[in-house]
Every structure is written in C-alpha cells, then in structure tokens.
Amino acid sequence: MRIVLDENKCSSLGMCESVAPDFFEVGDDGALKLLNPTPPGGRRALMEEAVAACPTSALSIEE
Amino acid sequence: MSEGPVVVVGASLAGLRAVESARKTGYAGRLLLVGAEEHLPYDRPPLSKAFLDPGEDPAVPHHRTEEELRALDVELRLGVPATSLDTDAREIVLGGDEQLRYDRLVIATGARARQLPGEQLDGVHTLRTVEDARSIRRALDGGCRMVVVGGGFIGSEVASAARKRDVDVTILEAAPLPLVRAVGEQMAAACADLHARNGTELRCGVSVTGLEGEDCVEGVALSDGSILPADLVVVGIGADPVTDWLTDSGLQVEDGVVCDETLRAAPEVYAAGDVARWHNPLFGRMMRLEHWTSAAEQGAAAARNALAPAEATPYSTVPYFWSDWYSDKLQMVGITAADEVTVIGDLDDTRWLALYRQEDLLVGALALNMPGKIMKYRAMIGRGSAWQDALAFAGR
Numbered sequence: 001m002r003i004v005l006d007e008n009k010c011s012s013l014g015m016c017e018s019v020a021p022d023f024f025e026v027g028d029d030g031a032l033k034l035l036n037p038t039p040p041g042g043r044r045a046l047m048e049e050a051v052a053a054c055p056t057s058a059l060s061i062e063e
Numbered sequence: 064m065s066e067g068p069v070v071v072v073g074a075s076l077a078g079l080r081a082v083e084s085a086r087k088t089g090y091a092g093r094l095l096l097v098g099a100e101e102h103l104p105y106d107r108p109p110l111s112k113a114f115l116d117p118g119e120d121p122a123v124p125h126h127r128t129e130e131e132l133r134a135l136d137v138e139l140r141l142g143v144p145a146t147s148l149d150t151d152a153r154e155i156v157l158g159g160d161e162q163l164r165y166d167r168l169v170i171a172t173g174a175r176a177r178q179l180p181g182e183q184l185d186g187v188h189t190l191r192t193v194e195d196a197r198s199i200r201r202a203l204d205g206g207c208r209m210v211v212v213g214g215g216f217i218g219s220e221v222a223s224a225a226r227k228r229d230v231d232v233t234i235l236e237a238a239p240l241p242l243v244r245a246v247g248e249q250m251a252a253a254c255a256d257l258h259a260r261n262g263t264e265l266r267c268g269v270s271v272t273g274l275e276g277e278d279c280v281e282g283v284a285l286s287d288g289s290i291l292p293a294d295l296v297v298v299g300i301g302a303d304p305v306t307d308w309l310t311d312s313g314l315q316v317e318d319g320v321v322c323d324e325t326l327r328a329a330p331e332v333y334a335a336g337d338v339a340r341w342h343n344p345l346f347g348r349m350m351r352l353e354h355w356t357s358a359a360e361q362g363a364a365a366a367r368n369a370l371a372p373a374e375a376t377p378y379s380t381v382p383y384f385w386s387d388w389y390s391d392k393l394q395m396v397g398i399t400a401a402d403e404v405t406v407i408g409d410l411d412d413t414r415w416l417a418l419y420r421q422e423d424l425l426v427g428a429l430a431l432n433m434p435g436k437i438m439k440y441r442a443m444i445g446r447g448s449a450w451q452d453a454l455a456f457a458g459r
C-alpha cells in the first residue's frame with residue numbers, strides 16, 4: 001500500500017499527524033512530510049483512520 | 064448485532080461519518096440518512112473561506128458523491144426534517160406525518176446560526192448553509208459596505224474574505240474583546256490585533272440596537288446612538304444546537320443532547336457532532352464542541368457504539384479547531400480554562416505560540432502560523448504532559 005498526498009489540497013492542518021505521528025509530520029513551513037509513504041500492511045487500519053481524519057481529503061491510499 | 068433499521072438524523076459531517084462507520088463495523092441491515100437540507104452532505108468550513116473568494120461561483124463542497132453513498136447502501140431521505148422522537152415506541156416522525164421505526168438512532172442535527180432579534184431585512188445574513196454562503200458571495204460580488212456583527216471565528220473569516228476583495232468592513236463586538244471564551248482572556252487581544260493589521264475596523268463594547276432600512280438593510284443602529292451605513296450585514300453571534308424536534312422525546316436536553324462518555328443519550332439513542340453534549344473523560348467534564356474534527360470522530364464513534372453497546376468505548380479527545388484569517392492560520396488545541404498562559408515568541412510577529420497551564424499540566428495551545436508544532440502539543444495534552452515538559456519542548 002502507498003500513501004498519496006495531494007499537495008494542492010493539503011492545508012497543513014495536521015490531523016493525519018495527530019492520528020499517526022510515525023507516518024506524517026507537518027513541517028514548520030507547513031509542508032506535510034510523508035515519513036513512510038509505503039506503510040506495512042499491518043498498519044492499514046491506522047492509515048485509513050489518518051485518511052479519514054483529513055478535513056480536506058488530501059490523502060488517499062493506493063494499492 | 065442489530066436487525067435494524069439504523070436511522071441517522073442530520074445529513075452533514077457527523078451523520079455521514081455515522082453511516083460510513085455503521086457499514087465499516089459490518090452492519091448489513093437497513094440504514095437511513097435523514098436530512099433537512101436538500102443537499103448531499105457537504106463541508107461547512109470552506110463556506111466562510113475559499114467559497115467566498117472572487118471568481119466563478121464555486122460548486123457545493125460535497126463530501127461524497129451520490130454514487131459513493133449508494134455504494135454504501137444508504138437510503139437517503141433528504142429535504143425532510145425529523146419533527147419528533149418517541150423513544151418508548153422507538154419511532155421518529157418525518158416531515159410531521161411519516162412514522163419511521165428505528166432499532167438504533169444517531170442524532171446528528173448539528174447547530175443553527177443565531178439570528179438578531181426582530182424583523183429580517185434583505186442584505187442581512189447568517190452563515191451556516193451553502194445558500195447563506197451564496198447570498199454573501201453575491202453581495203460581495205456586487206460591491207458593498209459591509210458590517211459583521213460578532214467578532215467570533217466565522218465573523219472574522221468573513222471579514223477576511225471581504226478584505227481579499229478590498230471591501231471595507233467593520234466588525235462589531237458587544238464584549239470588551241472578541242473570542243474570550245474560545246481562546247481565553249489573555250490571547251483574545253492578540254487575535255483581535257490581526258484585524259487591525261489587515262485593515263479591518265473592530266469596534267468592541269458596542270451592541271446592535273436595530274437595523275435601519277425598509278426592505279433592504281441600509282444601516283446598523285448601535286448602542287452608542289450612532290448609525291453605521293451598510294448594505295451587507297453578516298451576523299456571526301454563535302450557533303445553537305438543533306434540539307427543538309426533541310422537546311417531547313424524554314431525552315435530557317441542556318444546550319445540546321446530554322450524553323454519557325460513550326455518546327449514549329438513552330437506550331439505543333446516541334448523539335454526535337455540534338448537537339451533542341457529552342462527558343469527555345480526558346478532561347473529566349461535560350463539553351459540547353462545534354469543531355470539524357470532533358463532529359467527524361463522534362459520528363463514527365456514536366454509530367459504532369450504537370451497534371455494539373456492550374463493547375461501547377468512551378469518546379475522549381483533545382479539542383482542535385483551526386481558522387483562516389487573512390493570510391494567517393490560527394490553530395487551537397485543548398482548553399482555555401487556565402491558571403497561566405505563557406507566550407513563546409513575540410505577539411507582534413507573524414507567528415507565535417501560547418501555552419495554557421492548569422495546575423502543573425499543559426491543557427491548551429494556540430498557535431499563529433505554526434502548523435509544524437501544534438499537533439505535537441496536542442499529543443502532549445492527550446498524554447497528560449507536565450507543564451515543565453511542554454516549556455522544555457518549546458525551548459524555555
């Protein structure tokens with residue numbers, strides 16, 4: 001699975017970081033860093049939660 | 064598991080997340096989403112932000128397409144309000160005459176904008192729905208003299224949108240400072256200062272005594288005797304939970320539907336979002352939030368708990384909201400009832416951070432243009448971090 005970020009939609013609100021700080025981090029400049037864009041399969045539920053938490057639907061999961 | 068039907072009343076963020084969560088838990092029975100608005104669930108935060116930008120008329124910011132909802136096998140009942148609830152019979156009434164039985168009910172009827180008392184004139188708007196936002200857009204497009212009543216978040220965002228179009232705007236605030244409840248006494252002045260920096264006049268300590276004009280608004284009469292000319296008035300004086308349809312339901316309603324920590328209001332009845340007042344175990348107190356994040360999370364949690372009450376889990380959260388003012392981003396996490404507020408940085412600067420202490424704990428943080436830090440403080444508050452640790456993290 002791969003995490004895909006639509007940078008045009010992301011508004012640096014950081015909800016994904018709040019859900020999964022090991023995978024997402026908003027930098028001081030507001031840019032979101034994907035710390036691990038290909039999370040192991042065992043973390044799917046957490047990744048789905050992070051995707052759902054984004055208020056701007058900027059994140060998605062690709063197989 | 065429930066035989067159904069599961070009925071969700073209120074087809075906005077919390078209601079949408081409730082039906083999605085019901086399916087996610089494996090519930091395969093009948094599932095209904097009832098909404099007073101004609102629209103599919105749509106997102107409200109953009110309405111006071113990008114939706115008001117100059118240019119083409121924007122589309123309704125729907126959360127999901129109709130196909131996506133059909134794929135969840137949700138029966139949509141849009142454009143009909145629920146008008147009453149009978150918890151003994153486990154029945155709601157739709158549109159005054161259609162009875163609908165439920166096995167589990169999630170109440171997600173949100174909040175509605177408070178109006179100024181008295182007659183409604185053209186040119187006077189609150190901002191809660193996409194229709195409201197369209198009316199305000201149109202007025203801004205036409206060029207206008209604008210007055211915003213109420214210096215809260217929505218009023219401030221609308222003022223920001225007006226300034227983007229070079230429309231002159233005055234914000235009226237009845238209290239000595241706006242936003243005191245939202246960010247606390249100490250930080251309210253720093254937030255208010257953002258208006259001055261961006262050329263918006265903020266007048267505090269004046270209240271509106273009436274509106275001038277025959278059919279269309281022409282001015283706003285103030286408690287100091289003066290009249291402010293205006294052809295667009297946006298009223299942002301808060302919102303009230305939508306509970307009028309619950310009057311005879313037997314549910315406890317006190318500024319929201321009163322719920323326990325699992326969002327349960329009565330057997331088989333749960334509430335979520337702006338309408339819910341629940342016990343937040345993390346802070347050991349009753350809260351009703353009007354924030355996007357908690358509405359989404361509560362919607363999901365309420366449906367999950369409704370379907371499996373024996374395994375119901377408490378919903379606890381560190382409150383979080385954001386607001387876009389001019390080109391600035393304000394973010395607040397936690398609570399503002401504090402013994403002390405420490406500012407990191409310079410309040411005259413374009414970025415700063417304020418930390419809120421209660422006893423020896425970090426309980427809140429407010430940041431201007433520091434998106435990289437705020438979620439770290441949110442995590443610290445959630446863990447019950449000591450004040451000293453928060454200061455050390457901030458480099459103090």
Ligand SMILES: Cc1cc2nc3c(=O)[nH]c(=O)nc-3n(C[C@H](O)[C@H](O)[C@H](O)COP(=O)(O)OP(=O)(O)OC[C@H]3O[C@@H](n4cnc5c(N)ncnc54)[C@H](O)[C@@H]3O)c2cc1C
Binds near residue numbers: 077099100109175
């Ligand atoms: C202009 C604006 C800007 C905002 N900006 C931000 C922001 O920047 N950050 C943030 O965190 N939050 C923001 N919010 C708050 C956020 O949008 C709300 O917290 C969220 O919409 C709450 O969702 P909800 O589903 O609980 O209620 P609502 O969105 O209020 O939806 C309730 C729905 O229930 C329907 N309904 C009501 N009564 C009935 C009935 N009897 N029968 C059937 N349906 C009924 C209503 O018509 C409505 O569609 C903003 C809100 C507004 C209005």
Ligand code: SF4
Binds near residue numbers: 010016055056058059
């Ligand atoms: S939650 Fe969404 S908007 Fe916020 S930082 Fe993550 S991807 Fe960006």
